[in-house]
Amino acid sequence: MLRYFHVDAFAQTPFAGNPAGVCPLETPLPAALMQQIAAENSLAETAFFVPRAGTSAEFDLRWFTPTVEIDLCGHATLAAAHVLFQHLGFAGEQVTFHSQSGPLRVAREASGRLVLDFPSRPPQELTVHPTGLTDAIGATPLRVLAARDLLVVFNSEAEVLALNPNFARIAALEYVGVIATAPGSNGIDFVSRFFAPRVGVPEDPVTGSAHSSLIPFWAEKLGKTELRARQISPRGGDLWCRLRDGGRVDIGGYAVTYAAGELLLG
Structure with missing residues (x-):
């Protein structure tokens, strides 16, 4: 029996943002079982975290889509931190998750907003476009x-x-996903959508990891380091973004718990 939380990340009310499953663990589970749980949940990602021995504020964190383990996920990291702060009695103001993408810190602001400290992944211009890209996205x-x-x-x-x-x-393209982006309006610096059917997520509602590339791109283009972003999926979500020195970005947002319960694994 495992504790389980369903959290809407990058949202302040249920039914918005990006839903994530969160499983706090006392000891690690086999990867095959975590993949089965994620497939059963059928959410974009399910996060599993376990405390690091000898620490009170550090955890090992893994994320699974319904079909594969993923190397970086923003909304499920935000959701995992929300569970620690709101449901598991975590008393600090910052938690560190150790992941495939290195240490990821999440700080809680006085407003309740959570801020992810993530790696920056600046995108590089392609002089030759992937074959079939225009047909895949339906536009040039x-x-x-x-x-x-x-x-x-x-x-x-x-x-x-x-x-x-x-x-x-x-899904046939040789990338995890495709980010579509454009300038925003009315106080929003840029908007985006994210498609990742290759890893079992046709359109992701709000994608923190995509902003590891969106933030450095738009910061350079707009000549500013603090930006407001909106992912314009049907559910939608708002993100507060900052490009930092040292190859890092801050991605801020709120989260709300939709459901809490137990997984009965037999």
Whole structure:
């Protein structure tokens, strides 16, 4: 029997932001079992964390989509920190998660907003675009760049909203996902959508890890280090962003618990 939380991340009310499953563990589980749990949950990611011996504020953290283990996930990290602060009596104001992408710190501000300290992954311009990209996303972007994910840039929010991607063709591209982005308006610096059918997530509602590439891109383009972002998926979500020295970014947002209970594993 495992404790289990369903948390809507990058949201202040239920039914918005990105839902994540969170399983606090006392001891590690086999990877195959964590993958089965994530598949059963059928959320973009399920996070599993276990305390590090001899520490009170450090945990080992892993994330699983319904089909694979992923190397970096923002919303499920935010959700895991929310569970620690709100449900498990964690008394500090900062927690450190150790992951495939190195140490990830999450700080709690006085307002209740949680701030992720994540690696920056600046995308690099591609002079040759991946074969089939235009057919996969259903439009021709202004620019195409790449880090872990492809980054396709458009003129306007309306163009990003209008995208009707072919998920089978996106899954055939040699990248974890495709980020579509454009300038924002009304106080929002940039907007985005994120498609990752290759790892079992056709369209992700709000993607913290994508902002590891979006923040350095838009910070350079707009000439500012603090930005407001919005992911314009059907659920939608708001992110407060900062480019820091030393190859790091801050990604801030709120989280709300939708459900809490137990997993009965037999």
